[in-house]
Amino acid sequence: MMPEGSTPALSPQGVPYTELSHYINADGQHIFSRYWKPSGSPRALMFIVHGAGEHCCRYDDLAQILTALNFLVFSHDHVGHGQSEGERMTIHDFHIFVRDNIQHLDLMKKQYPDLPIFMCGHSMGGAIAILTVDERPDDFSGLILISPLVLPSPQSATSFKVFAAKLLNYVLPNLSLGSIDPSFVSRNKKEVEAYTTDPLVYHGGMKVSFGVQLLNATSRVEKALPLFKVPVLLFHGTLDKLCDIRGSHVMIDTIQSEEKTLKVYEGAFHALHKELPEVTSSVFQEIESWLQQKLGGTGSSNIV
Numbered sequence: 001m002m003p004e005g006s007t008p009a010l011s012p013q014g015v016p017y018t019e020l021s022h023y024i025n026a027d028g029q030h031i032f033s034r035y036w037k038p039s040g041s042p043r044a045l046m047f048i049v050h051g052a053g054e055h056c057c058r059y060d061d062l063a064q065i066l067t068a069l070n071f072l073v074f075s076h077d078h079v080g081h082g083q084s085e086g087e088r089m090t091i092h093d094f095h096i097f098v099r100d101n102i103q104h105l106d107l108m109k110k111q112y113p114d115l116p117i118f119m120c121g122h123s124m125g126g127a128i129a130i131l132t133v134d135e136r137p138d139d140f141s142g143l144i145l146i147s148p149l150v151l152p153s154p155q156s157a158t159s160f161k162v163f164a165a166k167l168l169n170y171v172l173p174n175l176s177l178g179s180i181d182p183s184f185v186s187r188n189k190k191e192v193e194a195y196t197t198d199p200l201v202y203h204g205g206m207k208v209s210f211g212v213q214l215l216n217a218t219s220r221v222e223k224a225l226p227l228f229k230v231p232v233l234l235f236h237g238t239l240d241k242l243c244d245i246r247g248s249h250v251m252i253d254t255i256q257s258e259e260k261t262l263k264v265y266e267g268a269f270h271a272l273h274k275e276l277p278e279v280t281s282s283v284f285q286e287i288e289s290w291l292q293q294k295l296g297g298t299g300s301s302n303i304v
C-alpha cells in the first residue's frame with residue numbers, strides 16, 4: 001500500500017514507476033531501465049547508451065543480436081529522455097549522464113560480479129560512453145561507438161554559433177537552437193518515419209543550455225582521448241551531418257588502445273544501426289565478430 005496521501009510516481013507517459021523497471025538516481029529521479037536477457041546463462045554484459053532526444057528502446061534490434069551471443073544487455077533512458085523523469089532534454093551539467101551511467105554500472109556489477117562488461121554508445125551516447133569508460137577503465141573489456149559525438153559537426157556548431165550559444169546561455173538558456181532534422185538521422189526512409197512518429201523521441205528544439213553542455217562534453221572527450229587504453233570498435237558514415245566524422249578520425253589517431261578499429265561507411269548518414277539494410281547488417285556483423293574475438297570462441301546459441 002502507498003503511504004497515506006502519497007500518489008505513486010508516474011513516468012512522463014503517465015505510467016506508475018511501480019510497473020516499470022527503474023532505478024533512482026542521485027537526484028531522486030526515476031530512471032527507466034531496460035534489460036534484454038539471453039535464454040542461457042550470460043557470458044558477458046553489454047551496456048547500451050542512447051543519444052540526444054531518443055531513448056533506449058530504440059536499441060531493441062541491436063540488443064536481440066547481442067542476446068543471441070549470450071550477452072545480457074542493459075540500458076536506461078537518460079534523465080529528461082524517454083520514460084525517465086526530468087524536464088525534456090534539459091541538463092545543467094553533462095556529467096550527470098555519466099554519474100547515472102556509473103550508478104547503473106555498479107548495480108549490474110553487483111548482480112553479475114564475474115562477467116566481462118562492454119559498452120556501446122551512439123552519438124551523444126558515444127560521448128557519455130567515452131567519459132564513463134574514462135572514469136572506470138578497469139570495468140570495461142571493450143567499447144563500441146556508432147558515430148560518436150567527439151567533435152561537433154560544423155553545421156551545428158560553427159564558431160559563431162558556439163560563441164553565440166555561450167553568450168546566450170547567460171541570458172536566454174532556454175532559447176531553442178532548432179530541432180534535429182530527422183532526414184539527417186538515416187537514408188532509410190522507414191527509419192526516418194519511425195524516428196519522426198516515435199512518441200518517446202523528443203522532437204522539440206534543442207535548448208541553448210543543452211547545446212552548451214554538448215560542447216562541454218566534446219572538450220571533456222578530447223581531454224580524455226590521449227589516456228584512453230580500452231579496446232575500441234568505431235563506426236562512422238562519410239555523409240554524417242549530425243556528428244562530424246573527423247571526430248572519429250581524431251579519436252582513432254589519439255587513443256593509446258592497442259586494439260582500435262574504425263569502419264567508415266561511404267555515403268552513410270548518422271544512425272548506422274538504423275541505416276540502409278546493407279550498412280546496418282554490416283555494422284551488426286562487425287560487432288558480432290569483434291565481440292566473439294574479444295570473448296574467445298563462438299559461445300553463440302547455435303552449436304557449430
Ligand SMILES: O=C1N[C@]2(CO1)C[C@H](C(=O)N1CCC(COc3ccc(F)cc3Cl)CC1)C2
Nearest residue numbers: 051052054123124152156157211212214242271
Ligand atoms: O538515432 C538517433 N540518433 C540521434 C537521434 O536519433 C542523433 C542524436 C544525438 O545524440 N546527436 C545529434 C545532434 C547533435 C547536436 O550537436 C550539437 C548541437 C548544438 C550545439 F551547440 C553543439 C552540439 Cl555538439 C548531438 C548528438 C541521437
